[in-house]
Amino acid sequence: MDSTLERAAELLARARLPVIGGLFTDINGATAALSLAEKLGGVIDHAASAGMSRASRVMRETGVTPASFGEVRNRTDTVVVIGEGPLARDPELLDRLFPGEPGLPRPGKNKRELILVGCGKVKTPKGVPASALDGKTSVPELVALLAAATREGRFDMRDKTLCKKIEAAGERLRRSAFAVFVYDPAELAEPVLHTVLETVRLLVKTTRAAIFSLAAPGNGEGVNLCSTWTCGLPVRTSFAREVPENNKWAYETERLLKSGEADALLWIDALEGAPAERPMGVPAIVLTSKPVKAGRGDVVIEVGEAGVDHDAALFLPPIAGIGLVKAARANSNKPTAAHVLNSIAALIDQRAA
Amino acid sequence: MLTQLKGGRIIDPAHDRDGVGDLYIENGRIVEKPEGREPDEVHDVTGKIVMAGAVDVHSHIAGTNVTLGRQLMPELPLLAAEGGQPILPSPAAWGSYATGIRYAEMGYTTVIEPAMIPTHAIEAHAELAAIPIIDVAALVILGNDDYTLGLLRKGKAKSDELRDYVAWTLSHSKALGLKVINAGGSEAFKFNARTFDLDEEVPEYGVTSRGIVEAMQKAVEDLGVPHPPHVHCNNLGIAGNVETAVATLEATQGRPIHFAHVQFYGYGDEGEKGFSSGAPRLMEAVNKHKNATVDVGQVMFGQTITISGDILRQFDGRRAANPKKWIISQGDGNGTGVVPYKYKSKSFVNALQWAIGLEIFLLADDPWRVLFSTDHPNGALFIRYPEIFHLLMDRDERARWLDGLPEAARQMSNLAGIARELTLSELAVITRAAPAKLLGLKDRGHLAPGAIADIAVYTEQKNKTKMFSSADLVFKSGNLVVRKGKVVRVTWGRCYHVEPGFDPQIEKRVKAFYDRYYGVDPSWFGVDNAITHRPDRFATVPCLN
Numbered sequence: 001m002d003s004t005l006e007r008a009a010e011l012l013a014r015a016r017l018p019v020i021g022g023l024f025t026d027i028n029g030a031t032a033a034l035s036l037a038e039k040l041g042g043v044i045d046h047a048a049s050a051g052m053s054r055a056s057r058v059m060r061e062t063g064v065t066p067a068s069f070g071e072v073r074n075r076t077d078t079v080v081v082i083g084e085g086p087l088a089r090d091p092e093l094l095d096r097l098f099p100g101e102p103g104l105p106r107p108g109k110n111k112r113e114l115i116l117v118g119c120g121k122v123k124t125p126k127g128v129p130a131s132a133l134d135g136k137t138s139v140p141e142l143v144a145l146l147a148a149a150t151r152e153g154r155f156d157m158r159d160k161t162l163c164k165k166i167e168a169a170g171e172r173l174r175r176s177a178f179a180v181f182v183y184d185p186a187e188l189a190e191p192v193l194h195t196v197l198e199t200v201r202l203l204v205k206t207t208r209a210a211i212f213s214l215a216a217p218g219n220g221e222g223v224n225l226c227s228t229w230t231c232g233l234p235v236r237t238s239f240a241r242e243v244p245e246n247n248k249w250a251y252e253t254e255r256l257l258k259s260g261e262a263d264a265l266l267w268i269d270a271l272e273g274a275p276a277e278r279p280m281g282v283p284a285i286v287l288t289s290k291p292v293k294a295g296r297g298d299v300v301i302e303v304g305e306a307g308v309d310h311d312a313a314l315f316l317p318p319i320a321g322i323g324l325v326k327a328a329r330a331n332s333n334k335p336t337a338a339h340v341l342n343s344i345a346a347l348i349d350q351r352a353a
Numbered sequence: 354m355l356t357q358l359k360g361g362r363i364i365d366p367a368h369d370r371d372g373v374g375d376l377y378i379e380n381g382r383i384v385e386k387p388e389g390r391e392p393d394e395v396h397d398v399t400g401k402i403v404m405a406g407a408v409d410v411h412s413h414i415a416g417t418n419v420t421l422g423r424q425l426m427p428e429l430p431l432l433a434a435e436g437g438q439p440i441l442p443s444p445a446a447w448g449s450y451a452t453g454i455r456y457a458e459m460g461y462t463t464v465i466e467p468a469m470i471p472t473h474a475i476e477a478h479a480e481l482a483a484i485p486i487i488d489v490a491a492l493v494i495l496g497n498d499d500y501t502l503g504l505l506r507k508g509k510a511k512s513d514e515l516r517d518y519v520a521w522t523l524s525h526s527k528a529l530g531l532k533v534i535n536a537g538g539s540e541a542f543k544f545n546a547r548t549f550d551l552d553e554e555v556p557e558y559g560v561t562s563r564g565i566v567e568a569m570q571k572a573v574e575d576l577g578v579p580h581p582p583h584v585h586c587n588n589l590g591i592a593g594n595v596e597t598a599v600a601t602l603e604a605t606q607g608r609p610i611h612f613a614h615v616q617f618y619g620y621g622d623e624g625e626k627g628f629s630s631g632a633p634r635l636m637e638a639v640n641k642h643k644n645a646t647v648d649v650g651q652v653m654f655g656q657t658i659t660i661s662g663d664i665l666r667q668f669d670g671r672r673a674a675n676p677k678k679w680i681i682s683q684g685d686g687n688g689t690g691v692v693p694y695k696y697k698s699k700s701f702v703n704a705l706q707w708a709i710g711l712e713i714f715l716l717a718d719d720p721w722r723v724l725f726s727t728d729h730p731n732g733a734l735f736i737r738y739p740e741i742f743h744l745l746m747d748r749d750e751r752a753r754w755l756d757g758l759p760e761a762a763r764q765m766s767n768l769a770g771i772a773r774e775l776t777l778s779e780l781a782v783i784t785r786a787a788p789a790k791l792l793g794l795k796d797r798g799h800l801a802p803g804a805i806a807d808i809a810v811y812t813e814q815k816n817k818t819k820m821f822s823s824a825d826l827v828f829k830s831g832n833l834v835v836r837k838g839k840v841v842r843v844t845w846g847r848c849y850h851v852e853p854g855f856d857p858q859i860e861k862r863v864k865a866f867y868d869r870y871y872g873v874d875p876s877w878f879g880v881d882n883a884i885t886h887r888p889d890r891f892a893t894v895p896c897l898n
Contacts, residue, residue, distance in 0.1 A: 059424055060427065229419075231445045321472060325877075
């Protein structure tokens, strides 16, 4: 182990621009990774940052109007699901948003309803009226048309049945006491995100409305929050200069490696579930809780699975925040990712001294 | 190791002390002068001012709401620096690390985060633990959550269970005290209310704002939590709201209570523009109600961002967003509104707000009950504190600023007629002794033997902005952490909280509630000692009962 850590420290200390990517880790792991990136003058990114960094940029430009899971579940009268992503990512989402028993007091007298926008074939919860806006029209178009219908703008289309459904959905949104748009930012382009947020901003002038954005996999939101309180910026941030810089194009792991701007990769994949998709063809220092085949030049360090081998603070969507997940396995003696990262940092300090 | 601070002017109003003398430090505490021993280290502070480390009773430095602000506006330090504020133009300048460093450089050693969301307590504590040097504590928000409101339902109030629920929440989230923000107003917002008054009823629950605050006062008093309920009233920021503030003070029935950032409630509705200083009226009431303490929430001109659990108020405030972007986060309980804002000296309203804040400080009969704050970052970033100290201590400085303000604002304020200049001792009261006392942190805010060795040493100078911007020396728990205004050693502080007892039945009830309505187990958001790797991170402040 010690010689492996030495090797990792050497590779990182020698690198011109190292990237710490993957970042499927808990808050302690993210804290340690950020500290190491600052020390090395490197870049931090997350394997699921595509959607997050898009949402971050939209938020920085216009703001955002999120609702917590609890608010959506208990108080909405209209839930609009956009795209196939949300239900593919979380097949039980609708059952949890419509639990079938009365929730907390909610505004208005409307029966709770579901509007499905480009969701494909969906099994809706029993007893919940649902309207599906689908057909051959793309999701961005459907969102634009629904936005137009909501603000009573004029539009026309050949598919008269769909046209009527969209108009009815727009009217329903105007009549809603609390409408929430559910989507996965990984699936929607920035202009679509802007359209949804603009619709919410229109609705809140007279009623309640919000968005509910699906959390990125791999504790993406947790890592992103940790990055933000640590250095003021979300992931895809470089510490190469005195002042950290965020750029969702420039500091994306794969681009940095392909372009040759980055010359070392530290990859962290230490959570339960599907592995973080690692860019191919580049040797890396890999901190992983999963069995991996080491490629040529790879330095592989086995670490514990956060929330399984050790207690972990992770973003938990039901509380819309960071929560504690107790270790499922007792007595695991695998080191945490944070411990390994801090050890590497200490070795780098020793080399510098 | 025995350390001596030799020959400084020691200002310790908690012990009526203002005179030249020595201080001794050993094992992180202030000690009596030991007989027959020579100090191992001597700092000659002859001619310098020696005070306890400062204690900030209300500053939004950590947690979901603050980080939402960072997410919305990473450019805040850049815009602030551009406008001449003393901050590095880097997004990192309002990150956790920089927060601790800058506070320490000014001589602050304890800061209270006043708005921790119960279900997000883990994030708040993780963020607090990333702030170096200073000690911290958090106040947890209740009063707009459905569990509380369910217990206060009109005609069916369950005060014993509320007391247990408050105790459980304080313990579960490792909070030092209770925060109530626009009691019932955020819940009313969920039913699309856009205003909410002291005696309005919360939809579906029937309890009034007044009723919620009264119940919380009783619960906190019964539990013996040293810090009284820390209350953000209704109608913040609205012309004429001084009447709400006075009515809320009257409603306290002699029970201990703290009102946060009262400048934002010091507004009359007189004059051509319907906006005037309500400071004399407010302070008459504050001076009379000796059960109440307040912090001021001074505003300063320049770019900042407002972050608040008063979602109803922030929703209304979104129209004044500058830059034009905002977040209304509709969360469990209060939710949060984040609205960037720029206070302009040429604006009649902003200029008057600035003057009202200073009037409040200067009209206080008892500085022990009128504490310093800017409600960071809502009134001003905390890096502006030294400029405000200057304004409070120097009448000429105030006159100089007043000259640059709109004539209409000067006419509606009484500031020009106030000659008072705060003394160093009074400043030490409002920034050290009084907040420590109010928080129940008996081991700080003063310099008597036994106190924690949190000490700030300044060079006295006419320019108080310069004087308080960078301390000559700062000791945190006896360690020298700042020299000549720069951090020379990075240490890590402690987090203070209370653990009032409760009937364990409440755990079962709360668990059933969260399971039914949220599909969540409360253990997910409980704060564990192991949240940091520092074994002595948490310290319990005893309750009085």
